Structures are given as structure tokens and as C-alpha cells.
Amino acid sequence: MSSAETAYAMSTKTKLRLWLRLLKVTRSVENDIREKLRVEFDSTLPRFDVLAALYQFPKGLRMSELSGLLKVSNGNVTGIVDRLVKDGLIIRTPVPGDRRALRVRLTKRGEEEFALQAAAHEQWIDDLLSDVSMNEAENMISSFDRILVELHGTKSEEA
Amino acid sequence: MSSAETAYAMSTKTKLRLWLRLLKVTRSVENDIREKLRVEFDSTLPRFDVLAALYQFPKGLRMSELSGLLKVSNGNVTGIVDRLVKDGLIIRTPVPGDRRALRVRLTKRGEEEFALQAAAHEQWIDDLLSDVSMNEAENMISSFDRILVELHGTKSEEA
DNA sequence: CAAAAATATTTTAAGCTTGAAATATAATAA
DNA sequence: TTATTATATTTCAAGCTTAAAATATTTTTG
Known part of the structure; x- marks a missing residue:
């Protein structure tokens, strides 16, 4: 095995780790x-995610x-939205001019x-990340941002 | 707002990011x-996780x-194991001396x-992490290891 | 305009996930 | 030994998730 191959294998294992x-x-x-969402708000992560998106x-x-x-898939959202509507947290309204579509938004x-x-x-x-320093957090954020570009870049190149 | 409060709020927002x-x-x-697991192996992530654990x-x-x-919960594993058994990838064997328990292992x-x-x-x-340098990967791994200690430390202190 | 293609959404079938209840067995205590 | 408590696992009900099929409507094309 050449030293180049060795380095490659090491990097593969490190990335897996x-x-x-x-x-x-x-x-x-x-x-x-x-x-915590379950105990304190009788809710779930997917519901939180939907509400967070609509809040924006x-x-x-x-x-x-x-x-x-x-x-996430279309069908997935349907079910979560159904339950949030039933609970009175969001409403579905028709989109004028397109009877196929529905707009969803938060209620008061x-x-x-x-x-x-x-x-x-x-x-x-x-609290959970209390051990992370500001500096460390910022370094990781920029690493992740570069990784995300790569992840999406790869995908759109394929299309 | 004092400068200490300002720093605190900044750190909170950074951690959220x-x-x-x-x-x-x-x-x-x-x-x-x-x-990829679905297309190339007609399998799922949870199945992969179970096989990986048993492989060790x-x-x-x-x-x-x-x-x-x-x-993951007990009941969850039951279902995944059921399907893997049905597919002939793992087997359940009784544990001698304890008729409540079952041992699960990979088949050939x-x-x-x-x-x-x-x-x-x-x-x-x-491939997915091809953009990550060796150095960057190692830095993140050690950050995560410290975070994991914190996450588990917090939990066990609560118990 | 009428047929065909595209778009927006829901439904369906199968599997994943959880916490809680149910079973079965084992260990402990009275 | 028999009642109680603890442990190992499964079952259950409810919700999450996906890909694929089904509906409904709109847009494009011939």
C-alpha cells in the first residue's frame, strides 16, 4: 500500500468516526x-418544526x-397539519385562483x-450545549456551512 | 442591558444556530x-443500525x-428484529437459565x-464528507466528545 | 376547444418510534 | 412456600415517515 493510499484510508476512517x-x-x-416537548408542552418535534416554519x-x-x-414528504406534512388544525394552532385557507392549493398559517x-x-x-x-465555547461554536458553524454547500452542491450537480 | 447580559444572549443565539x-x-x-440503503440494499437505517450493533x-x-x-425503546427493537429474523439475517436463541430472555445474533x-x-x-x-479536511474532522471529533461527556454527565447527575 | 401533461394535495401501505400496559419468568422476602 | 417485587420482553395505541398511487385542478399543446 502506498503512502497516498494509507492517508486516504485514514481519512475515510476519520470521516466515519x-x-x-x-x-x-x-x-x-x-x-x-x-x-421536554412531550412533558412540558404535550407536543412533538415534528409539530414544533411545522410551527417554527409557519412562525417565520x-x-x-x-x-x-x-x-x-x-x-420531508408531502404526505407526511398532511398528517401533522391535520392534527395541528384539530388542536386549533393553525388553519388551512384556500389560495385564490388555484383551487388545488391550500395555504396554512398560525392562528392567534x-x-x-x-x-x-x-x-x-x-x-x-x-443548557445542553453549555459546555461549548463561543469560539468553538463559531468554528463548527462555519465548518457545517461549508459541508452543507458541498452536500447540496453535489446534489444539484447530479440533477 | 449590561454587557454580561449581552454576551450571554449572544452565546445563546450562537448555540441555537x-x-x-x-x-x-x-x-x-x-x-x-x-x-442509498433503500435503493442499493432494499433496507433501512434502523435495520442497518441493528445489524451494525450485532456485527460488533x-x-x-x-x-x-x-x-x-x-x-431506542424496547418495543421498537422487537419490530425491527422480527423483520430481520423473517429475512433470515438474524436469529433469536433462548438464554440458558433465564427463560424470559432472548439472545439475538447474526446468521451467516x-x-x-x-x-x-x-x-x-x-x-x-x-463521499458525502469529502470536503472535510483531516484537521477539521479531528477538531470536530474532539469537540463532540466533550459535548457528549457534558450531555451524559448532566443526565447522570439528574438521576 | 379537447387531449395531454403538469402541479398541488391527499390517501395508502409499510415500516419506525415512543410510553404505557400486559405477559412471563425470576429473585426476594415473609 | 407463597406473596411480593423486579426483570425481560412483547403488545398496543398513537403519531411520524416515506414512496407510490389516487384525486383534483390547472396549464399546455395539438
């Missing part, structure tokens, strides 16, 4: 947040915009409820 | 791997050891099949 750590950290934090778009989003933003109650959840969520994350 | 990037990268890679323990694991290792076929999947998986990760 990186991925496994990334996964472990993410799952650990996710499990924590999931549990007060005028609402079409179902397809919502699923595109969250990077949904907005108030999400504001509470978002504040708690921010604090949970601050 | 870090968490959102972490989540985005992880989900993006996961979606990619999930798709040739003598097998009890159901509860398996769910503990994977950090399961071992061979997982070896193929693991090799492909390693390559997929290498």
Missing part, C-alpha cells in the same frame, strides 16, 4: 428536546412550500403557543 | 444514506442490551450481507 459522533450528539440532543411566514405557506422547507393561539415553546427551546439548547 | 446547523447536516446525510458482538446480544446500545447470511452494506456505507460517508 466524525459521522458517528455527529449522529450520537444529534440523537442525544434530539431525544432530550423530544422528551406570518402570511402562511402552501403545503408544498412547507414540506419543501422542512425537507398557535402564535402565542409557539412563542412560549420557542423561548423554552432556546433555553434547553443553551 | 449551532444546533440548527448540526441538525441540518445530520438530516441531510441521513436522508442520503437512507435513500458475534456472540449476540439480549434484546434489552440491543435496545440499550441503540438508545446476515454477516455476509452486513459486510457488504458496511463497506458501501463507509464509502458513502467518505
Whole structure:
């Protein structure tokens, strides 16, 4: 094996290790947040994600915009939206001029409820990552931003 | 607002940003791997995770050891194991001396099949993270290791 | 205009996930 | 020994997730 091959193999193993750590950290934090949403707000992570997306778009989003933003399937969003509508946190309204489409937006109650959840969520994350220094966080953020460009770049090159 | 409060708020926002990037990268890679497992091996991430755990323990694991290792619920593992058994990749054997317990291990076929999947998986990760330098990867790994200590430390202190 | 293609959304089938309840067995205590 | 408590696992109900099929509507094309 040449030294180039050796270096390549090392890098492969290191990347695999990186991925496994990334996964472990993410799952650990996710499990924590999931549990807290369940206990403190009787809610779930997918519901939180939908509310968070709609909170950013007060005028609402079409179902397809919502699923595109969250990077989940259309059919998936349908079910979550159904339940949020039933709970009175969001509403579906027709889109004038296109009878196929529906716009979804937060109700007053949904907005108030999400504001509470978002504040708690921010604090949970601050606590969970309390050990991370500002400097370290910023370094990781820029690493991730470059990785994300690569991940999406690869994808769009394929298309 | 004092300058201490300002710094605190900045750090909170930075950590939230870090968490959102972490989540985005992880989900993006996961979606990619999930798709590849589906197309190339007609399998899923949870199945891969179970096989990977069993591959490390040739003598097998009890159901509860398996769910503990994977950090998922007991009932969850039951279903995944059911399907893997049906596909002939793993087997359940009784534990001598304890008729409540079952040990699960890979079959010959399961071992061979997982070896193929693991090799492909390693390559997929290498490709997806091709933009990450060795140095960067190692820095992130040590950051994550410290974060993981914190995450688990917090948990065990609570208990 | 009428047929065909495209778009927006929902439904469906199968699998994943959880917490809680149910079973079965084992260990402990009275 | 028998009742109680603990442990190992499965079952259950509810919700999340996907890809593919089905509906409904709009746009494009012939």
C-alpha cells in the first residue's frame, strides 16, 4: 500500500468516526428536546418544526412550500397539519385562483403557543450545549456551512 | 442591558444556530444514506443500525442490551428484529437459565450481507464528507466528545 | 376547444418510534 | 412456600415517515 493510499484510508476512517459522533450528539440532543416537548408542552418535534416554519411566514405557506422547507414528504406534512388544525394552532385557507392549493398559517393561539415553546427551546439548547465555547461554536458553524454547500452542491450537480 | 447580559444572549443565539446547523447536516446525510440503503440494499437505517450493533458482538446480544446500545425503546427493537429474523439475517436463541430472555445474533447470511452494506456505507460517508479536511474532522471529533461527556454527565447527575 | 401533461394535495401501505400496559419468568422476602 | 417485587420482553395505541398511487385542478399543446 502506498503512502497516498494509507492517508486516504485514514481519512475515510476519520470521516466515519466524525459521522458517528455527529449522529450520537444529534440523537442525544434530539431525544432530550423530544422528551421536554412531550412533558412540558404535550407536543412533538415534528409539530414544533411545522410551527417554527409557519412562525417565520406570518402570511402562511402552501403545503408544498412547507414540506419543501422542512425537507420531508408531502404526505407526511398532511398528517401533522391535520392534527395541528384539530388542536386549533393553525388553519388551512384556500389560495385564490388555484383551487388545488391550500395555504396554512398560525392562528392567534398557535402564535402565542409557539412563542412560549420557542423561548423554552432556546433555553434547553443553551443548557445542553453549555459546555461549548463561543469560539468553538463559531468554528463548527462555519465548518457545517461549508459541508452543507458541498452536500447540496453535489446534489444539484447530479440533477 | 449590561454587557454580561449581552454576551450571554449572544452565546445563546450562537448555540441555537449551532444546533440548527448540526441538525441540518445530520438530516441531510441521513436522508442520503437512507435513500442509498433503500435503493442499493432494499433496507433501512434502523435495520442497518441493528445489524451494525450485532456485527460488533458475534456472540449476540439480549434484546434489552440491543435496545440499550441503540438508545431506542424496547418495543421498537422487537419490530425491527422480527423483520430481520423473517429475512433470515438474524436469529433469536433462548438464554440458558433465564427463560424470559432472548439472545439475538447474526446468521451467516446476515454477516455476509452486513459486510457488504458496511463497506458501501463507509464509502458513502467518505463521499458525502469529502470536503472535510483531516484537521477539521479531528477538531470536530474532539469537540463532540466533550459535548457528549457534558450531555451524559448532566443526565447522570439528574438521576 | 379537447387531449395531454403538469402541479398541488391527499390517501395508502409499510415500516419506525415512543410510553404505557400486559405477559412471563425470576429473585426476594415473609 | 407463597406473596411480593423486579426483570425481560412483547403488545398496543398513537403519531411520524416515506414512496407510490389516487384525486383534483390547472396549464399546455395539438
